[in-house]
Every structure is written in structure tokens, then in C-alpha cells.
Amino acid sequence: MNVIGSPYNMGMLLLAVPIGMFFGAIPGLGGKLGIVMMIPFVFGMDPIAGAIFLISMHAVVHTGGSVPSILFGVPGTGADAATVVDGLPMTRNGEAGRAMGASLGASGVGGVIGGLFLICILPVLRPVILAFSPAEFFMLAIFGITFIAMLSGNSLVKGLLVGFFGLMLSFVSLDPNTGAERYTFGLLFLWDGMDIITVILAMFAIPEMIALGVEGGSMSLAGKQKGTAGYKGVFTGLLDVFRHWGLTLRTSIMGAFIGMIPGLGGDAATWICYGHAIQSSKNPEKFGKGAVEGVIAPETANNSKEGGSLLPTLFFAVPGSSGMAILLGAFVMLGIQPGPAMALTGMDIVWTLIWALMIANIVAVFFFIAFVPMLGYLSYVRGSLLIPFVLALTFLGAFLGHRSWENLIVLFVLGGFAYFLKKYGWPRPPFVIGIILGPIAEDSYHKAFQLWGYEFLLRPGALIMIALIIGSVGFYIWKSTRPKKEGVVEYVG
Amino acid sequence: MSARLFLNGRIITAFIMLLVFSVMTIMAFDFPAKARLMPLMFGIPGTIFGLLQLLMEIKHAMAEVPDESAEAVEKAKEEKKNETQMFLWVFLYFIFILGFGFIYASPFLVFGFLFIAKKESLKTAIISSICTFIVIYGVFQTWFQIPLFEGLIIEWLTG
Numbered sequence: 001m002n003v004i005g006s007p008y009n010m011g012m013l014l015l016a017v018p019i020g021m022f023f024g025a026i027p028g029l030g031g032k033l034g035i036v037m038m039i040p041f042v043f044g045m046d047p048i049a050g051a052i053f054l055i056s057m058h059a060v061v062h063t064g065g066s067v068p069s070i071l072f073g074v075p076g077t078g079a080d081a082a083t084v085v086d087g088l089p090m091t092r093n094g095e096a097g098r099a100m101g102a103s104l105g106a107s108g109v110g111g112v113i114g115g116l117f118l119i120c121i122l123p124v125l126r127p128v129i130l131a132f133s134p135a136e137f138f139m140l141a142i143f144g145i146t147f148i149a150m151l152s153g154n155s156l157v158k159g160l161l162v163g164f165f166g167l168m169l170s171f172v173s174l175d176p177n178t179g180a181e182r183y184t185f186g187l188l189f190l191w192d193g194m195d196i197i198t199v200i201l202a203m204f205a206i207p208e209m210i211a212l213g214v215e216g217g218s219m220s221l222a223g224k225q226k227g228t229a230g231y232k233g234v235f236t237g238l239l240d241v242f243r244h245w246g247l248t249l250r251t252s253i254m255g256a257f258i259g260m261i262p263g264l265g266g267d268a269a270t271w272i273c274y275g276h277a278i279q280s281s282k283n284p285e286k287f288g289k290g291a292v293e294g295v296i297a298p299e300t301a302n303n304s305k306e307g308g309s310l311l312p313t314l315f316f317a318v319p320g321s322s323g324m325a326i327l328l329g330a331f332v333m334l335g336i337q338p339g340p341a342m343a344l345t346g347m348d349i350v351w352t353l354i355w356a357l358m359i360a361n362i363v364a365v366f367f368f369i370a371f372v373p374m375l376g377y378l379s380y381v382r383g384s385l386l387i388p389f390v391l392a393l394t395f396l397g398a399f400l401g402h403r404s405w406e407n408l409i410v411l412f413v414l415g416g417f418a419y420f421l422k423k424y425g426w427p428r429p430p431f432v433i434g435i436i437l438g439p440i441a442e443d444s445y446h447k448a449f450q451l452w453g454y455e456f457l458l459r460p461g462a463l464i465m466i467a468l469i470i471g472s473v474g475f476y477i478w479k480s481t482r483p484k485k486e487g488v489v490e491y492v493g
Numbered sequence: 494m495s496a497r498l499f500l501n502g503r504i505i506t507a508f509i510m511l512l513v514f515s516v517m518t519i520m521a522f523d524f525p526a527k528a529r530l531m532p533l534m535f536g537i538p539g540t541i542f543g544l545l546q547l548l549m550e551i552k553h554a555m556a557e558v559p560d561e562s563a564e565a566v567e568k569a570k571e572e573k574k575n576e577t578q579m580f581l582w583v584f585l586y587f588i589f590i591l592g593f594g595f596i597y598a599s600p601f602l603v604f605g606f607l608f609i610a611k612k613e614s615l616k617t618a619i620i621s622s623i624c625t626f627i628v629i630y631g632v633f634q635t636w637f638q639i640p641l642f643e644g645l646i647i648e649w650l651t652g
Contacts, residue, residue, distance in 0.1 A: 033639075037637060157542050157545055157546050157549070158546060160538075160539075160542055161510055161514075161539060161542050161543060161546060164514070164535045164536075164538065164539040164542070165510065165513065165514075165539070167531075167535045168513070168514070168517050168532060168535055168536060168539065171531060171532045175524070175525070175527065175528035177527045177528065178524075178525045178527050178528045180524055180525050180528045182521075182524055182528055182532065183517060183520065206583065209579075209583075210576070210579045210580065210583060213575065213578070213579040213582070214572060214575040214576050214579055215575075216575075384606075384607070384610075384611035384613065385607070385613070385617075385621070387606065388602065388603040388606040388607060388621070388625075389603065389621070389625065391582075391583065391586050391602075391606075392586070392595075392599045392602065392603060392625060392629070395586055395587070395590050395595070395599075396595055396599075396629070396633070396641075399595070399641070399642050400639065403640075403642075405591065405642045405645070408587060408590060408591055408642075409587075409591075411587075412583065412584070412587040415583065416580065416583070417506075417509065420502060420505075420506045421506065423502065424502060424503045424506050426506070438531070441531070442530075442531045445530075445531070446527065
């Protein structure tokens with residue numbers, strides 16, 4: 001009632017939604033920077049109103065982030081990169097409107113389900129979070145890494161190589177256990193590891209822009225009359241979310257659950273859900289070529305994980321993601337003290353934030369729906385007009401990631417190589433899985449090994465995860481070996 | 494035959510991948526035991542897969558009969574020209590931003606790309622260039638107060 005009942009609070013929410021979407025839509029800015037920049041704006045404000053503003057802004061960042069991913073193949077964050085895999089082919093097929101409609105609907109539904117999940121899990125929160133130890137983290141990371149094979153399509157060796165390439169690059173840093181330099185060549189900017197945003201922009205944005213310049217034409221290969229950039233396409237996409245209700249529900253819950261586990265990182269949620277969409281689909285061969293399920297799965301997870309990550313942030317003062325860590329600091333500045341005491345004295349704030357999270361996601365859908373068809377028509381703009389702007393934004397995004405000019409060198413070198421990967425049919429999505437899950441797998445392995453030795457593999461949680469890995473890989477192999485109606489499997493290079 | 498194999502893009506790409514894995518794996522042997530565990534866990538199979546892929550690409554290239562029709566040759570030539578042009582522009586973006594920073598280089602590059610490379614009208618190029626300046630300087634630098642990279646040459650000149 002704090003949200004809907006107060007015109008002032010509702011006004012803050014309505015103001016926060018477009019700002020959050022704007023920060024999400026610009027590569028390199030993102031939700032974290034958005035919160036940091038808006039802290040002075042909310043400082044001194046009524047704590048509830050300020051918290052509503054910040055949480056609403058943070059909740060819809062990924063809704064905006066899907067736009068450049070779908071239209072230009074330029075993901076703003078690692079989490080948005082999963083949307084590129086099928087979103088961009090949909091744009092190329094003239095279905096930009098449908099892709100954005102599906103993304104919008106999935107984001108909205110995911111955000112609401114994430115909030116509902118939060119409400120349902122409140123009574124059993126503590127044992128669930130405590131059940132996750134480094135052993136379970138490690139197995140969950142391995143579970144994600146097995147999706148490399150599923151994202152490889154018909155070129156398994158190439159897919160594994162690109163995935164392992166991502167994993168190897170994720171080890172470029174000071175080793176967290178020994179402090180030894182690994183592949184840093186004495187360069188200070190590599191001590192913290194490769195900047196995720198830079199390498200993702202290099203793997204996706206640079207090759208797409210070079211390819212667009214080489215091929216000519218527009219992002220959409222279909223003619224305007226055949227395309228679905230208008231409202232018709234957007235509503236088709238929105239309906240797709242409900243047509244695939246089972247997938248929407250499952251990936252929303254999975255996203256919220258993964259978001260809830262501190263330390264796993266929200267980026268992992270979208271890729272695990274994307275992998276699940278391929279695995280559970282009756283037509284996995286469509287993925288990477290413009291399957292709407294490939295947009296729905298990561299987008300639901302993207303928004304629902306914010307609901308999940310709010311839980312440990314509020315009740316244990318342990319942020320579920322880096323964005324939540326900044327939000328935690330902002331809450332403290334506003335006078336809201338997250339921690340176990342919240343369950344006793346601050347439940348009204350918790351409920352307000354849960355409602356703000358859900359309402360912001362719904363408002364984002366209605367707010368954005370007015371602009372989506374207009375944005376969809378960008379896919380028909382001549383490539384020659386788009387390329388210079390997108391390239392400038394891509395370089396800017398790479399710099400903003402760590403505010404380091406050396407990232408521009410990484411972007412240029414890796415981007416040039418990634419173009420040839422695209423040209424010669426090497427699937428690029430496994431790279432992102434590798435670079436995101438590599439550090440999680442390594443860190444949790446060493447922690448688990450130090451705590452329990454190799455017996456960590458026999459812990460109940462780890463055994464459940466092992467069974468899940470064997471089951472999912474086995475199920476995928478069984479499905480892949482069944483005779484198919486369509487022969488060729490081809491993934492986005 | 495050997496020259497064609499040597500210049501085959503597929504083979505070069507697979508070779509670079511093999512090279513990256515081999516070098517990273519060899520380097521990993523010098524790390525302390527804990528630090529090398531994961532790099533070796535993925536580096537060794539990566540090297541093996543890289544070699545396998547390279548052999549597959551060589552086999553594929555040797556079996557391939559090149560299409561030498563006039564149309565195919567012309568298409569390949571055009572593609573190569575466009576690729577070279579795009580790589581040159583990405584390189585120019587990289588070098589100019591590195592040298593002169595975002596505020597000065599971005600509008601200039603947008604103008605150059607539109608007017609010189611894509612032969613757009615002068616009006617379109619100028620308007621686009623101004624819009625880029627407004628976004629980079631007005632929105633990012635002034636409104637958001639994000640300190641943008643000034644460029645190595647500008648930094649050196651201004652001390």
C-alpha cells in the first residue's frame with residue numbers, strides 16, 4: 001500500500017522506470033552505474049520513497065538492455081548477451097517487433113514471478129540459502145558449463161573450443177588462492193581479470209558491425225512489408241510468452257532461485273535458463289536461428305533474478321549480485337539497515353520493496369510498449385547509418401566497464417578475431433558461459449576442497465547436483481540421437 | 494595447393510585457436526600448483542581439440558573444389574574489399590579514440606565513416622557528427638559527469 005497508496009511514491013516509481021531502462025539500454029552504463037549516479041538524487045529523501053526509486057530503477061534495467069541486444073547484437077551486460085543468440089536472428093528474419101514483444105512480456109512476467117517467488121520463499125529462506133556451500137556452487141557451475149555442448153549445435157568441437165577459450169580467458173588475473181600472476185604479462189589492468197562487458201562486446205558487437213558493413217543492407221534481411229516491427233509483431237511476441245507458459249514459469253522460478261544464491265552471479269542465471277530452454281524444447285534445432293523461446297528464457301530469468309537477489313540482501317545484508325551490493329550501500333545511506341532484524345522490525349519495508357519490484361516490471365511493459373514499434377523500425381535503417389554510432393557506443397561501453405583505456409585494445413584484438421569465428425561458423429555463445437562460470441567454478445572448487453577434500457563430492461547437495469547434471473546431459477543426448485524431422489542444426493556464429 | 498592451404502581463413506582461424514591454447518597451457522606449467530589446476534584442466538583438452546579441429550579444417554580444405562566461376566571470383570573479391578574497408582575503419586576507431594579520446598575522435602569518425610566510406614551526403618554526415626558530439630559530450634560527460642578517456646596524445650600534449 002506504501003507504493004500504490006501514495007501518489008508521491010508511485011510518482012517516484014514512474015520516474016525510476018524510464019531512467020532504469022535507459023541505463024540498461026546503453027552498453028557500458030548498466031544498473032550499477034545508474035544506482036551510483038542516482039544516489040545523490042535520493043540522498044536526504046524519505047527512505048521509503050528513495051528505496052522505491054532505486055529498486056524500481058534496478059528492477060527494469062535488463063528490460064531496456066534487451067533492446068540493443070535484439071536490434072544490433074550489442075549486449076550491455078553479460079546477462080543480456082544470452083538474448084542476442086536468438087534475438088538478433090529474429091531481427092535478421094524481420095521479426096524485431098516480435099522479439100522485443102517477447103522480451104518485454106518475458107521481462108514483465110519474470111519480474112512479477114520473481115516477486116511472488118520472494119513472497120513464497122520468505123518462511124524457508126534461511127535453510128535454503130544455508131544449504132548452498134562451495135561444493136554446491138562448484139557443481140552448479142559445472143552444470144552451467146555442460147551447456148557449452150548444448151550451445152555448440154552441429155559443431156561440437158568448435159563449440160567446446162570456444163567455451164574453453166572463454167574459460168581460459170577467465171583465468172587471466174591474479175590467482176585468488178596464491179596471488180600468482182596468470183597470463184597478465186605484468187599488466188596492471190589484467191590483475192582483476194578481463195572486463196566481462198569488454199569481452200562480450202568484442203565477441204558480439206564488433207563482429208556483427210563488421211558483418212553488417214561487409215554484407216550491406218540493414219540489420220533486418222527481410223523486407224519491411226514482410227517484417228513484424230509494428231504493433232502486430234509486438235503483440236505476437238507478448239502472446240508468445242503466454243503460449244510458452246511452462247517455459248516462462250520454469251525459467252522465472254529458476255532465475256529467482258539462482259539470483260537468491262549469493263556469489264553465483266546473475267549472469268549465470270540467464271545462461272542456465274537459456275540452456276534449459278534448448279534442453280526442454282521439442283525443436284532444439286531452431287535455437288540460434290531465431291527461436292522465440294531463446295528470447296523468453298533469458299529475459300524471464302534476467303528480471304526474476306532481481307527478486308531472488310533481494311532476499312539475501314535484505315535479510316542477511318549479503319548482496320546476491322554486484323548490483324545488489326551497491327543497492328545495499330544505498331539502502332544504508334537512506335537509513336534502512338538490512339540484516340536479520342528486518343524480519344522482526346522492517347517487514348513493512350520488505351513488502352513495500354517487493355511490491356515496488358513487481359509494479360515496476362508491469363509499468364515497464366506498458367511504458368515501453370509505446371516505443372517498441374518505433375525502435376523495431378530501426379532494424380530497417382541502412383546499416384551504413386547505424387554502424388558508426390554503434391561502433392562509437394561499443395568502444396565507449398568497453399571503456400566504461402572498468403574506466404580503463406587498455407580495454408580498447410582487448411576490444412579491438414578480440415573483436416577482430418571474433419569476426420573470423422563468426423565468419424567460419426564457430427558458435428560464440430559458449431564463450432560467454434566459459435568466461436562467466438570459470439571464476440565461480442575455480443573459486444568454489446578450491447574452497448570446497450579446502451573444507452572437505454574430495455569428499456565434497458559426496459555431500460548431499462553436491463550429489464543432487466551430480467544427478468541433475470547426469471540426468472540433463474543424458475536427456476539431451478537421448479533427444480539429440482532421436483531421428484529429427486529437420487536435418488541441419490546451425491547456430492549463430 | 495600449399496599456398497591455398499596456407500591462406501585459407503578457416504585453417505588460419507583454427508591455427509590461431511590451437512596456438513592460443515598451446516601457449517596458455519605451456520605457460521600454465523610455470524604457475525604454482527593451485528593456480529595451474531584449472532588452466533590445465535581446460536587447456537590440455539583445449540589443445541587436443543584445437544589440433545583435431547585444425548586437422549579437420551586441413552582435410553576439408555584439401556577435399557574442397559574451389560568455385561572458380563567469374564561470378565564467384567567477383568563476389569569473393571567484393572567481400573574481401575568490404576572486409577578490408579571495415580577492418581580499416583574499426584582500426585581507425587581504435588587508434589583515433591586511443592589517441593584523441595572519445596569527445597574529439599567520435600564525431601570525427603562518424604563523419605568520416607558516413608562521408609568517406611559510405612558516400613552519404615555531406616548534410617547527413619555533418620548532422621550525424623553533431624548528434625554524436627551531443628550524446629558523448631552533452632549526455633555522458635556533462636549530464637552524467639562521467640570522466641571520459643581524453644586520449645593518450647591529448648593527455649601527453651596537455652601534460
